Amino acid sequence: VQLVESGGGSVQAGGSLRLSCAASRNTYSSNCMGWFRQAPGKEREGVAAIYFGDGGSTYYADSVKGRFTISQDNAKNTVYLQMNSLKPEDTAMYYCAADTGTYCSGGYCLRCQYEYNYWGQGTQVTVS
Numbered sequence: 001v002q003l004v005e006s007g008g009g010s011v012q013a014g015g016s017l018r019l020s021c022a023a024s025r026n027t028y029s030s031n032c033m034g035w036f037r038q039a040p041g042k043e044r045e046g047v048a049a050i051y052f053g054d055g056g057s058t059y060y061a062d063s064v065k066g067r068f069t070i071s072q073d074n075a076k077n078t079v080y081l082q083m084n085s086l087k088p089e090d091t092a093m094y095y096c097a098a099d100t101g102t103y104c105s106g107g108y109c110l111r112c113q114y115e116y117n118y119w120g121q122g123t124q125v126t127v128s
Contacts, residue, residue, distance in 0.1 A: 001025055001118040003096045008123030011086055015127070019081040021096030021120060026077055032099040032109035034116065035070060035081045037092035037125075047094070048081060049109035059110045064090075086127045096120040 002024040011017055019035065034049035048070035049059045058070050069082040079096060097116040104112040 001030070001098050001100065003098060003118055003120035005094065005096050005120040005123040008094060008125045010126040010128065013086060013088055013127055015086050016082070016084045017086065017125060019083065019094055019096075019123060019125075021079040021081075023077045023079070023098065026074065030098040030100050031102060032104050032112075032116070033072065033079050034097050034099070034109055034113070035079075035094060036097060036113055037090075037094045039089075039092040042092075044095070044113060046110035046113055049107075050079065051104075051106050051109045053105055057106065059107045061110065083125070086125075088127045090125060091127050092125060093122040094125050095122045 004022045007019040032049050032051050035047045036044050037047050038044040047061050047064055048068055051057050067085045072079045098118040099116040104115050
């Protein structure tokens with residue numbers, strides 16, 4: 001699976017961005033798909049994830065709940081991350097990833113990043 005992110009950029013605090021992750025094959029063929037981010041000097045963390053094993057439940061990090069929304073368009077093989085009310089602490093490189101295994105499930109899709117076997121190149125989000 002090839003994943004290509006787009007939609008990053010610079011925005012002022014309180015603004016919005018929508019990230020897109022175009023996959024080379026049907027996203028439903030994955031077990032989980034997630035958005036992860038890594039800020040300079042910090043570990044990569046899960047931001048939002050979809051678990052396809054139960055039809056597409058979504059999970060969010062506490063820091064983004066109520067502000068970010070993950071969604072998918074199966075017809076376009078694309079997963080989105082709508083980010084609203086952005087804060088400076090959201091500044092990071094954002095990565096889309098796909099897990100095609102069976103180890104992760106449910107909310108664990110957000111934490112089992114080392115099980116994800118396909119990653120995009122990342123897109124930078126800067127909030128000032």
